[in-house]
Amino acid sequence: MNNFYIKCLKSEKINSGSMYGQFLINALRPGQGITVGNLLRRVLLSDLGGTTITAVRIAGVRDEFSTIPGVREDILEILLNLKGIVLKNKTTDPQFGRLKVKGPAVVTASSIQLSSDLEIVNPNHYIATISTSNLLEIELKFEYGTGYKLAGQTFCKKSQDFLQIDAVFMPVQKVDFKIENVYDNTDFLTERLFLDVWTNGSISPEDAISSASQFIIDLFSSLMENKLTEEVNELENENTSMPKNPHTNIAIEELHLSVRAYNCLKRAQINTIGDLLEYSPEKLQELKNFGRKSADEVFTTLKNKLGIVLK
Known part of the structure; x- marks a missing residue:
């Protein structure tokens, strides 16, 4: 390469x-x-990430099903047209703009008044047509984000007086x-x-x-520098907390004991070497049907196979 x-x-x-x-x-x-x-x-x-219009407040309008006297488009059409405006943003902070046009006029994106941090890529984008001398006044909220967010996911409670718009941030x-x-x-x-x-x-x-x-x-880079380090530390902590005896988790089946001794241990819920080491020789011999002969067999097997001597 x-x-x-x-x-x-x-x-x-x-x-x-x-x-x-x-x-x-x-x-x-x-x-x-x-x-x-x-x-x-x-x-x-x-x-x-990218910046787009996420909410609007239109003078005299309370919901998206309203109409504006003298404006050809209804509110839903205006909202859809506003979603087509493409913006460049020098900051990731929320910004606000204002559109105020007196008719009759054809309203395009170039009519929006913006801060110096924002720039409209398609200023000729159509928004609405005012056929009378009425005034169309809109306040717009611009936000930066990634991906696609539904209207209910993008706004705080302070924006309840705004009409929310589904936001497509993807450039x-x-x-x-x-x-x-x-x-x-x-x-x-x-x-x-x-x-x-x-x-x-x-x-x-x-x-x-x-x-x-x-x-x-x-x-x-973040994965290599941080995640692997954390995983290594976790493994080290796990290793330090593990019992020092390496035979602790070995099943008692590996001892190949006689049927009598094996059954007595299993009835006492002794399933591993770790369980077995919790019993002293005297306590082992107190198990039901576990006599001196079975105890000697267990002691001898632990010593010969694993080098463990019960004191």
Whole structure:
């Protein structure tokens, strides 16, 4: 793997601010293509974070089933349109924006007033149409997260006066990969991996690959530095708490005692050598039907087989 590298073959903007990139990872050993491809795909789609609108408060509206006089769309349509706005965020803190438009007008994402930390990727995105001179006033809440969260999972009690929106934080929309075998002049087989990445425009495909790779590195670094250390410490603690006698957990069946002696021990719930060592010679002979002859047999077997002498 001395020639292992990753190369960007193509990077371009497509419709509505979305971006596409194609990457080549070369000089992989046979079988590594599917491993690396699957790992990058899963991380790109599920572990990269983004910012989206998570709640709105519309003046004069109390629920999503209302209508606004003079506005062509109902509240549900407006909420769906707002979910299509793509944002770049310089911070992970919650942010707020405001939209205030007097009709008649066509309302797009460019009408939203934002803080300096936020930027709209698709400012021409359609929100609503006001056909009269009415005023449309909306307050929007922006949050950073990963994956997909239902409206009830994303908000605190302080936001009860907001209409909650299902949040899709994922900046990567789609990932495909394919693997090709490569033979050199000596018929030595390697693999190359082609990775196709589509994003919503809030992050470039190159940055998405870089962030995913760093996430994987940090994940396994944490695993190696912390988890293995904790496991070793736990094993050491377990070892120190274990009885010093190595024969403790050996079943008494391994002693191959006579039927009489064996049955007497089992009736007394003596199942292991550890159980047996809890009995003194005098206490053993007090067991029902366990006479001097059976006791001598047990003492002799422990001494000859395991080197244990009962005093």
